[in-house]
Amino acid sequence: MRYVLCERKGQIEFAPDSSVPHDExxxxxxxxxxxxxxPYCPQTTAIHAELQRVLSGKQLLLSELPYSLQTLHEQYQRGCIAFEQSIRQHGPRHFQCLRCGNEQFLLFAKLTCFQCKEHDCVYCRKCLMMGRVAQCMPLLRWIGPPFPYPSIKQALQWQGKLTPAQQKASDHLRSLVSTGGELLLWAVCGAGKTEVLFSGIARALELxxxxxxxSPRKDVILELLPRFQAAFPTVTIAxxxxxxxxxxxxxxxIxxxxxxxFRFKEAFDLLIIDEVDAFPYSYDETLEKAVYKAKKQAALLVYLSATPSRALQRKAEQKKMNAIYIPLRYHGHPLPLPRFQWCGHWKRLLYKKKxxxxxxxxxxxxxxxxxxxxLFVPSVTVLQEIVPLLKSIDxxxxxxxxxxxxRHEKVMAFRNGAIKVIVxxxxLERGVTIPFTDVAVLGAEEKIFCESALVQIAGRAGRSSEDPxxxxxFFHYGKSNAMQSAQYHLIKMNQRGRHLT
Amino acid sequence: MKRCLFCHETLVEEVSWNDCFGLRKRSLFCDTCYKGLEEISGERCDGCGRKHSLFPEQYRQNMTCLDCIKWEGNALYSQVLQRNISLYVYNETLKAIIAKMKYRGDAELAKGFQQKLQQVYTTFFHGYAVVPIPLSEERHYERGFNQAELLAQQLNVPYENWLTRQRHENKQSKKTRSERLKINQHTFLLHSEVPPLTGTHCVLIDDVYTTGATIRAAALILKQAGALSVSSITIGR
Incomplete structure (x- = not known):
């Protein structure tokens, strides 16, 4: 589709070419x-309620909306919808996708587009999964009055009890809802982060x-969904x-x-990011942009982590953002500390099948x-070398x-206890909780085992109250800085925890 | 830094003597993706270009597979398609690449097939008129491009939009085999401004040859317009 500019009420507006006869x-x-x-004028216009609900806090393409172009254009003329550019060109080799934030030149391509009839219509190859976005397709955004969400009182039906440390964190979070800003919730592995969030979320629903x-991982969402539905039975949760x-x-x-x-823009008043330090969030910087885009300007952004990055820690220490610590596991026992065991040149030994x-x-x-x-190993190659050797023992x-x-069958078998040792x-460094397990790392000095990875791995042990x-x-061939800082990290957390009790 | 056209992983290229003499043709796909593609080479069906090693011997007579023989027995479609040549076996990797190109709209992926397409065109069909299989107007608009046309562009020779696709039918890929075979012979129409085709050899371009129904329906129109012979090139078979 192509567009023209026309003058209406002294303003320059755009219109689809189908509405103007024979315009070259x-x-x-x-x-x-x-x-x-x-501009939106409240007196003269009735709001298209359904469109308001669908488009509020979103950025959608025309093809994603089941309405005629005429309806949408009318809403534009009434000042309810903005048509915005989807891909901005900054230079001859510099494009930016305004939906996914992609700026890598390699991830843009040109094609002869049948929609706009241009020969060099640029499209983004990064967010293809959400439906292709090309230069000639405007992104639609709702700019009229925002959709009024109801105030839900007494939404929280959760009956469980919080530990004193959790309670303190929970109250703090509740008090910050509606103030905006950023908050770091630094809780050790197995502290019971989810329950801490409930009260704050209930408050937000009320407001x-x-x-x-x-969360960066689908498994976590699938695990959390039933827990949230049980805690908030009257609320629709997507x-x-x-x-x-x-x-x-x-x-x-949500x-x-x-x-x-990526689908949202200025949508959320309370945005909670789980495991901020985890792959792929820490790896793909466009995800970080997506977070900032999805929240409202005055929103409260909560980072959850057991192992926040240095930058985040520093920001918290310098009081540039609020921080809450839960240094104690929910069962109140200290975190198990790793021991280091030198094991020689393990790579050479594995090569010799020993x-x-x-x-x-x-x-x-x-x-x-x-x-x-x-048993954690640094790479798939090592894994494939060592598994046959271990199989000869058991x-x-x-x-x-x-x-x-x-993958999933094996993890299930491990959960059921059919597999005693899993390599x-x-x-599996995050999220997997199985009681009565021990943990070992082979080649803990390898680069892939950074401080946060090692802390997370150590956090797999002693998660339940029956087996604290x-x-x-850590089997190693020379201690690394990461190993030592991980140990220091855990010791410090235990100290903090002891002060609390 | 180069990246694989399909998986976007960094492309590591080993340098060999062939590079010094300019003999080596670089693939735009990385080794892992490229290994997933199975080239059709060696013995193949004379008609549809299916690799002989992929189906049991009882399903062919001499060099021709039973499907093609069945087509030749059909009064309407007999002698319509001279031969089809496909580049790769339509396996999981190729399915994934073509699905991303067609349904996700990553038109750029067509470039990955350029070398092989040009090679096949010059070896088998040099000088033939190139005709991509068209899409219906609505589908073309919805997709933004026609994948067959993109592939035809890769040949770097002028191509002809001699055909139009008439109505908006259900996608071939969503139908069962028997439904696909029943493709309406009026699906395609000759474009109004086509010069007389008498004496022309044509080669149709499409992404996948599955049952051969689409290609034969298109070939029939060209034949009726006077084309001397109609063949086809597809990526997958």
Missing amino acids: QAVAFHQLPPFTTP QQRICLA GLYGGCKAQEENAQL LATTHQL LPKPLQHWLIKQLESGRQAF STIEGVFAEDPH TTTI SGDVC
Whole structure:
């Protein structure tokens, strides 16, 4: 489709070429000279309520809206919808996708577009999964009065009890809702972060706010969804993740994977980001932009983490943002501290099809004790080398990695106790909670095991109250700084926890 | 830094002697993606270009597969399509690439097939008139481009939009085999401004040859307009 500019009430506005007969001035949307969006005038216009609900806090393409162009253009003339550029050109080799924030020149391409009839219509290759966005397609945004979400009182039906540390954090969060700004909620692995959020979310619902909890991983969303539905039985909660069925995207309370935030713009009053330090959030900087885009200007942004990045820690220490600490696990026991065990040049040994002696001893002891264990290795290659060697000691041992076709079955078998020892890359470092487990890391000095990864791995042990302590052993060939700072991190957290009790 | 056209991973290129002599043709896909593609080479069906090693011998007579023989027995479609040549086996990797190109709209991926397409065109169909399989107006608008036209562009020879697709039918890819075979012979029409085709050899371009119904319906129109022969090139088979 092509567009023209026309004058209406002394203002320069745009119109689709179909509305003007035989106009040869029509150009693609991105070639339109600047135009104005008429101001919203409350007296004269009735609001298109359904459109308001669908489009509030969103950025959508024309093809994503089931309304005729005429309806949408009318809403534009009434000052309810803004038509905005989707891809901005900053220079000959510099484009920016205003939906996903992509600025990598390699991830843009040109094509001869049948919609705008231009030969070099640029489109973004990064957010193709959400439906292709090309230069000539405007992004539509609701700029009329925002959709009024109801005030939901007594939404929280959760009956559980918080520990004193959790209670303090929970109250603090509640008091900050509606003030805006940023908040770091630094809670050790197994502190019970989710329950801490409930009271704050209930408060936000009361204040007619729109809330989103975003996590980098789909598994987490799937686990949280039933817990939230049980805690807030009267509230419609939408779970948005890749591959989910079309959902109530306009729900007041949303649990979503971080990637889903690209769809939103200035939508949320309370935005909670789970595991800010985790891949892919820490890896893909466009996700960070997506977070800032999805929240309202005055929103409260809460970062949840057990291992916040240096930058975030510093910001908290310098009082540039609020911070709450929960240094104690919900069962009140200290975090298990890792012990370091030198195991020689393990790579050479594996190459010779031998296991390092200390690891062999650990394994035999582990199998005798009847407890389950994780063995973390630095890469898939190491995993494939070591699993056959371990299988010769005990045949139930299995290895699991990200592209493993049987990944979920193996993890399930480990959860059921059918597999005693599971060998894994860093994919299982977060989220997996199994009582009575010990943890070992082979090659803990490797670069991939950074401080936060090691803290998370150590956090796999001793998660339940029946088994608060577990063995955490780092097998290494020379201690790394990350190993030492991870140990220091855990010691410091335990000290903080002791002060509390 | 180069990146794989499909998976966007960094492309590591090993330098070999062939580079010094300019003999090597670089693939735009990374090794992992490229290995997933299975080239059709060696013995293949004379008609549809299916690789012989992929189906049991009892399903062919001499060099021709039973499907093609069945087509030749059809009064309307007999002798319509001279031969089809496909580049790759339509396996999971190729399915993923074509799905991303067509349904996700990543037109850029067509460039990944350029080398092979040009190679096939010059070896088998040099000098033939190139005709991409069209989309209906509505589908073309919805998608923003026609994937067959994109592939035809990769040949770097002028191509002809001699055909139009008449009505907005259900997608071929959403139909069962028997439904697909029943494709309406009036799906395609000759464009109003086509010069007389008498004496022209034509080659149709499409993304996938599945049952051959679409290609034959298009070929029929060109034949009726007087084309001397009609062949086709597709990416997948």
